[in-house]
Structure formats: structure tokens, C-alpha cells
Amino acid sequence: MSRSDQQSNGGETQLSRRKLLEFLSASPMLAPGAVAFVAGFLGGSSSALAQSYDVLRQAPVLDGDLIANPAQALNVFDFELVAKKVLPPAHYGYLASGVDGDETLKANRDGFEKIAIRARRLIDVRKIDTTVKIFGETWGSPIALAPISSQGAFHPEAEGAVARACKAKNHQMILSTVGSTSIEDVIKERGSPVWYMLYPTDDWAVTEALVKRAEKAGAPAIVLTVDRQGGRNTETLFRERRGDTRTCTDCHTPGFKNEVSRKPMFDDLDVSKVTNLYGTGMTWDYVKRLRGVVKGKLVLKGIVTQEDAKKALDYGVDALIVSNHGGRAEESLQSTIGVLPEIVGAVNGKVPVLIDGGFRRGTDVIKALALGATAVCVGRPYAWGLAAFGQPGVEMVLTIMQREFETIMRQVGATKIAEINGTSVSRV
Structure with missing residues (x-):
């Protein structure tokens, strides 16, 4: 032919x-x-x-409603179902619990429903830039990972797996004082410095030693948690624990020394004088004292009022994280996204404002950025991914949230983060 x-x-x-x-x-x-x-x-x-949906995009789920591998996930909630199945009841309860009736935990999610997104048309959004710069460091995405304690309870590789996922997907993370992995090992796995979240304890010598170790390892920011002063009633954890048939005292025994014996950040420290991890009695004078010790950036995590935001500036704080500990601090019924505007207004652009609490979708992220947040910290979703599939699970959680975020960026007509602003959203 x-x-x-x-x-x-x-x-x-x-x-x-x-x-x-x-x-x-x-x-x-x-x-x-x-x-x-x-x-x-x-x-x-x-x-x-050209834009028809591919009916074969997702392979069939073989185990009822549970995904069999990370690639099958349609959204981050798919990982929660698997995490609940594979984790011991007490460990899942710890991850799932808010305080009292979990109403503030729910309020964090409900807060997003009060904000609508304004879509713009006829803008070339084929190329977008999601990078943000904080403290001179360029992040590939405004989505960072919030500190979560004791990640060895969710997966044997703990924060190491999370750090490798952050390296692979180019996200920043914050390590908890009571993480299952040392800051040196986390930085090694991520290949670059991470932020360090400080539980202050009630022994200044221990607090100072933790700060010095974190900064020596390369942490550019010390994040002081200030929202755990009043205690809490984690009913969901207590309820789930009733169904756990394991002998919990095999790992958990009374006394602070025993509590932190498996937390590497306390290795070689004399904790005999410590009675409380959260520094009950901490005041603004404590922040002033800590400011005198921290050589790098000092961040306060847990600020939810304009009064405290303004005061933080007076004490030389370099950034704020609007947080109610993921609905685990107090049963205030106040969402973090709901108070974000007053915090942003109070600091008036003088310091970065980050936020956590209930972020599950890319649309949640863009709403926070539109209301003035510099970046968003995600907690439970990546822990679900870690529990379900280890590092690949965390990577897929980040992939899904980043993909959703990029999609909604294009819908609002933003080609870079600076173009996301108050005109991108409206109140419902």
C-alpha cells in the first residue's frame, strides 16, 4: 500500500x-x-x-470500603478507615480524640463550610507556583506537617518515615518534643532542617537543654506550645481504650521518667525534678526568658485571640501558629479558621501566621491562605497515612492534598500564592 x-x-x-x-x-x-x-x-x-472522566482511574477496592494500597485513595479520609482497622484501639483513640464531647474537633471542620470560594475565569493557569518563603527558607508548598507525639504508636518507622515522605514531596515538618525519633535522625532522613515543637516541662534546665540540642541539630525554629496549660478530658481515647485487650502498663507506667523513657529527645537528661511536661504555670515572663535562650526563630503555637497575638509581638515572637491542638486543647467550640482573621489583623503582616486544625482538603488550604495565613499545618491525615501504609501512605496524603490545592488554585485564577487573597473567598 x-x-x-x-x-x-x-x-x-x-x-x-x-x-x-x-x-x-x-x-x-x-x-x-x-x-x-x-x-x-x-x-x-x-x-x-478531552475532559471526560476516566471510569478506570481507580482500581476496584477489594476489602469492603478499605483501600488496599495508597494509590487507591480518592481522598485523605480513605486512610483513616485503614488506620482504624490496623491500629490497637487505644492508639487509634489517642489519634482520634478531641476533648469532652469532641465538639471543638468538629467545629474545626465545620468552620470551613462557612467560607465559600470565588472562582475566576479566562486566566491562563497552566503554570502555577506553590512555593512560599518563611524565615528565608523556600518551601515547595504552603502545606506543612504539624507535630504529632509518639508516632511510633502508629508505625514502627515513626517520624523517620514521615521525614522521608517530606523529602520526597518537598514539604516542611515540625517534630514534637515527645516524638519517637530524635531530631538528629529526622533531619538526616529529611535531608534538611525541620522545626522543633517544644513542650517546656517545669524544669528550666531540661527546657534549655532541649532547645540547645534542637538548635545544634539545625532546627531553624523553636515552636513553643502554649495551649496545653489547663489539662484536658480526652473521652474518645478513654472510651476506645476500654476495648483494648493489651496490657497497656507494659509500655506505659506512672511517673514522668517512665513516660519519656522511650522518647529520644530526653536521652541523657536528668528529669528527676520534672513533674509536668506542659509547664503548668507558664506566663509571658516564660516567653521572655525563652526568647533570651533561643538563638533562631521563636514561634508560639496555640494563639487564638487577637489580644494574645498582639502581646506575642511585644515579646519578640517571630511567628504564630493559630491552633487549638487539633480540637484537643479545650472545648471552646471555636474553630481555628474562624479566629484566623482576627489574628492576621492583629499582627498586621509583621510576622508569619500559620494555622492548623481540621485541614483535610486542598480547598481548606486555599481558604486559610485567602484569609491571610502564610502556611497551613496538617496533622491527623498524615498520621492516618503513616498508620495505614507507612511512608508511601504519608506520601500519598501529601500528593492528594497538594493536587487538590493546585486544582482549586487554578479555579480561583491564582498562578502563585501571592495571588490568593481576600477576593478569593466570601462568607456563606
């Missing part, structure tokens, strides 16, 4: 395919997704079908 004959037959074939697809598209018996499916088998495409 000559080249001209081949071209002629090829053109006729394409025309026949097009006519068939046009006929199928007009048929009330076939859904658009099915048409796209047929188009794929025919080896052709139609511009009219």
Missing part, C-alpha cells in the same frame, strides 16, 4: 471513529464516562471529550 493510500485510509478511519463517538455522545443510554472509555479502546480522541 502506498503512503498516500495509507494516509487516505487513516483519514477515513479517524472520520469513522469521530462519527461513532458523536453518535455515542448523543445517545441517552451512555454516560459521558462510558463514551470516554470507548474512545480509549478505539485509540482516538475527541476534543469534546
Whole structure:
């Protein structure tokens, strides 16, 4: 067959395919997704079908509603179902619990429903830039990982797996004082410095030693948690623990020394005088004293009022994290996204304002940025991914949230973070 004959037959074939697809598209018996499916088998495409959904995008789930691997996840909530199945009841309860009736935990999520997104059209958003710069460091995404304690309770590789996931997906993370992995090992796994969240204890010598160790390891920011002063009633944890048949005292025994015996940040420290991890009695004078010790950046985590935000500036704080400990600090019924505007207004651009509490979707992230947040810290979702599948689970959680965030960025017509502002959202 000559080249001209081949071209002629090829053109006729394409025309026949097009006519068939046009006929199928007009048929009330076939859904658009099915048409796209047929188009794929025919080896052709139609511009009219270019954005049709791929009905084969997700493989069948084999274990009821549970995904069998990270690639099957449609959203971050899919990982929670697996985490609940694989974790001991007490460990899952610790991760899931808020305080009292979990109403503030719920309020964090409900707060996003009070904010609508304003979509813009006819803007070229084929190329977008999601980088943000904080303290001179460029992050690949405004989505960072919040500190979560005792991650060895969720997966044997603990924070090491999380750090490797952050390295692979280019996200920043904050390590908890009572993490299952040392800051030196976490920085090694991530390949670059991480922030360090400080539980102050009630022994200044221990507090100072923790700060010096973190900064020596390379932590550019010390994040003092200030929202755990009044104690808490974690009913969901207590309820789940009733169904745990293990002997919990095999790992958990009374006394602070025993409590931190498996927490590497306390290795070689004399904790005999410590009675409380959270520094009950801490005041603004404590912040002043800590400011005199911290050589790098000092961040306060747990600020939820404009009064405290303004006062933090007076004490030389370099950034704030709007947080109610993921609904685990107090049963205030106040969402973090709800108080964010007053914090942003109080600091008036003088320091970065980060936020955590209930972030599960890319749309949640863009709402916070539109209201003035510099970055967003995600907690439970990556712990679900860690519990379910280890490092690959954490990576997929980050992939999903970043993908959702980039999608909604394009819908609001933003090609870079600076273009996300108050005009991107409205109150419902």
C-alpha cells in the first residue's frame, strides 16, 4: 500500500471513529464516562471529550470500603478507615480524640463550610507556583506537617518515615518534643532542617537543654506550645481504650521518667525534678526568658485571640501558629479558621501566621491562605497515612492534598500564592 493510500485510509478511519463517538455522545443510554472509555479502546480522541472522566482511574477496592494500597485513595479520609482497622484501639483513640464531647474537633471542620470560594475565569493557569518563603527558607508548598507525639504508636518507622515522605514531596515538618525519633535522625532522613515543637516541662534546665540540642541539630525554629496549660478530658481515647485487650502498663507506667523513657529527645537528661511536661504555670515572663535562650526563630503555637497575638509581638515572637491542638486543647467550640482573621489583623503582616486544625482538603488550604495565613499545618491525615501504609501512605496524603490545592488554585485564577487573597473567598 502506498503512503498516500495509507494516509487516505487513516483519514477515513479517524472520520469513522469521530462519527461513532458523536453518535455515542448523543445517545441517552451512555454516560459521558462510558463514551470516554470507548474512545480509549478505539485509540482516538475527541476534543469534546478531552475532559471526560476516566471510569478506570481507580482500581476496584477489594476489602469492603478499605483501600488496599495508597494509590487507591480518592481522598485523605480513605486512610483513616485503614488506620482504624490496623491500629490497637487505644492508639487509634489517642489519634482520634478531641476533648469532652469532641465538639471543638468538629467545629474545626465545620468552620470551613462557612467560607465559600470565588472562582475566576479566562486566566491562563497552566503554570502555577506553590512555593512560599518563611524565615528565608523556600518551601515547595504552603502545606506543612504539624507535630504529632509518639508516632511510633502508629508505625514502627515513626517520624523517620514521615521525614522521608517530606523529602520526597518537598514539604516542611515540625517534630514534637515527645516524638519517637530524635531530631538528629529526622533531619538526616529529611535531608534538611525541620522545626522543633517544644513542650517546656517545669524544669528550666531540661527546657534549655532541649532547645540547645534542637538548635545544634539545625532546627531553624523553636515552636513553643502554649495551649496545653489547663489539662484536658480526652473521652474518645478513654472510651476506645476500654476495648483494648493489651496490657497497656507494659509500655506505659506512672511517673514522668517512665513516660519519656522511650522518647529520644530526653536521652541523657536528668528529669528527676520534672513533674509536668506542659509547664503548668507558664506566663509571658516564660516567653521572655525563652526568647533570651533561643538563638533562631521563636514561634508560639496555640494563639487564638487577637489580644494574645498582639502581646506575642511585644515579646519578640517571630511567628504564630493559630491552633487549638487539633480540637484537643479545650472545648471552646471555636474553630481555628474562624479566629484566623482576627489574628492576621492583629499582627498586621509583621510576622508569619500559620494555622492548623481540621485541614483535610486542598480547598481548606486555599481558604486559610485567602484569609491571610502564610502556611497551613496538617496533622491527623498524615498520621492516618503513616498508620495505614507507612511512608508511601504519608506520601500519598501529601500528593492528594497538594493536587487538590493546585486544582482549586487554578479555579480561583491564582498562578502563585501571592495571588490568593481576600477576593478569593466570601462568607456563606
